[in-house]
Structures are given as structure tokens and as C-alpha cells.
Amino acid sequence: MNPFNFAKETNRPHVHGEARNKILSLLNEIDAVYKTHMRKSTGKTCDICGKGDTDEIHKVKDVASGYSHRENLSPCLCYGHWHGWAISYIKFERDRKAQLIGIDRKSGGASGKIQSIIDIQNTIFEEPVLSDEEIDLHFAQYLAKQLKKGATNAIKL
Amino acid sequence: MELKITEKTSAGLCEALFEEFDLLRNGLSDAHRASAVSKLAVQIINTKKLEIEAAAFHKAGLRFEPLALTASGIPIGHHESV
Numbered sequence: 001m002n003p004f005n006f007a008k009e010t011n012r013p014h015v016h017g018e019a020r021n022k023i024l025s026l027l028n029e030i031d032a033v034y035k036t037h038m039r040k041s042t043g044k045t046c047d048i049c050g051k052g053d054t055d056e057i058h059k060v061k062d063v064a065s066g067y068s069h070r071e072n073l074s075p076c077l078c079y080g081h082w083h084g085w086a087i088s089y090i091k092f093e094r095d096r097k098a099q100l101i102g103i104d105r106k107s108g109g110a111s112g113k114i115q116s117i118i119d120i121q122n123t124i125f126e127e128p129v130l131s132d133e134e135i136d137l138h139f140a141q142y143l144a145k146q147l148k149k150g151a152t153n154a155i156k157l
Numbered sequence: 158m159e160l161k162i163t164e165k166t167s168a169g170l171c172e173a174l175f176e177e178f179d180l181l182r183n184g185l186s187d188a189h190r191a192s193a194v195s196k197l198a199v200q201i202i203n204t205k206k207l208e209i210e211a212a213a214f215h216k217a218g219l220r221f222e223p224l225a226l227t228a229s230g231i232p233i234g235h236h237e238s239v
Binding site for chain 1: 166167168170171174175177178181182187188189191192194195196198199202205206209
């Protein structure tokens, strides 16, 4: 039994009541410190939309997919844009891996696609399959799409 | 106005696009200009991607010169063999 479960137990309050109350108050204190810290802004904003990062879950990501080895060049993205970029990057990387091991991902239906993903996951690549230049170019493509989206929405308004 | 020169690399292109985002957010650019910039960027990106792909084929041993220098060029839109 861990302190969390112990604090929640209700049996024999005359024996454990005092210890439980103490643990519970400490846990509440830890929770408050955690929440205050997690909601603290890092002062960074998303490079695309300019939104801040005070939300507990949607923190601005310091190192985006594809930039983990280049922290100084890493863009700052909010959760939405980070997620969009991560999906785009993973697809790009997976296509390249499929190309390198000679898998045609477009044929074979749904089961064929799943099998191709499994095959790619099971293959070990000794070197990164994408160069920095390609990652930058793909990121530029993602940025251009986001800019086009923003501009189209602004024109519609 | 200071003349801004873009660094002619993929990272430089990202910088130029980020700058456009900043200008748009701060009201120094407008949606039509941003749209034009994004379209221009897509053209540059597609050209660069094609160059990278061609370089990969070249590395694998495929030579483009005989195709590129043929007077008739490469027929487009014909699937049937003549």
C-alpha cells in the first residue's frame, strides 16, 4: 500500500485517522506546488501563432520532432502546432524508411499499410534517414501551409 | 527601409516564413501578402525537393542529361507506348 491509497482508506479511523489526515494534507500541499509550477509560464510563445504556454498540458515544446539534436535551432511550438508538426514529420520519416527498405506503402489495402508500419518499426536504421537540410525543408513546407491557412482564414473574415 | 536579404538555405527559408508570421501578427503585413509569400515558399520548396530527389537518383546511377537534352523532351500525358 502506498501513501495515496493509505490516505484514502476509511477503515479504523480511531487508529489511523491522525496519520491519514497528515498524509492527506501533505499530498494536497505537493499537489498545489506541482500545479503552481506547471502553470508557470516559461516566457516562451509559439513561433507560429504567438500563443503562450501557461496551460498545464499544452506547454510550449522546447524540442520539436526532428530537432532533438539541434536544440539551439529548435522552434518553439504550442501543443496544437507541435502535434501537427510531429505528425507531419513522422509521416515524412516513415515514407523515407519505407523507400529505403523497398516497401510500397500505397498498395495492399489497410492490412498492408499496417504490416508496412510494423516492418518499418522492426527495422533498425543505423544512421538518421533524413538530413538536417531535408528536415528544415519539410519544416518550411509545414510553415508555408500554416501561413497559407492563416492568410486564407483572415481573407474569409 | 532596410533591405532584408534572406539566407538562401532551408533554415533561411524557415526564418523568412517566421518573419512573415511576426509581421502578420503585428499588423505590418496583410493576408494577401502572406498568402503570396506562402505560395512562393511552396514553389521554392517543391523545386528544392525535386533537386534533392534528382540528386538521390543521380547518386544511384541514373543520368538525366540524355533525357533533358533530347530535343523532343519527355512526353507528358501519354501512357500508351508508341
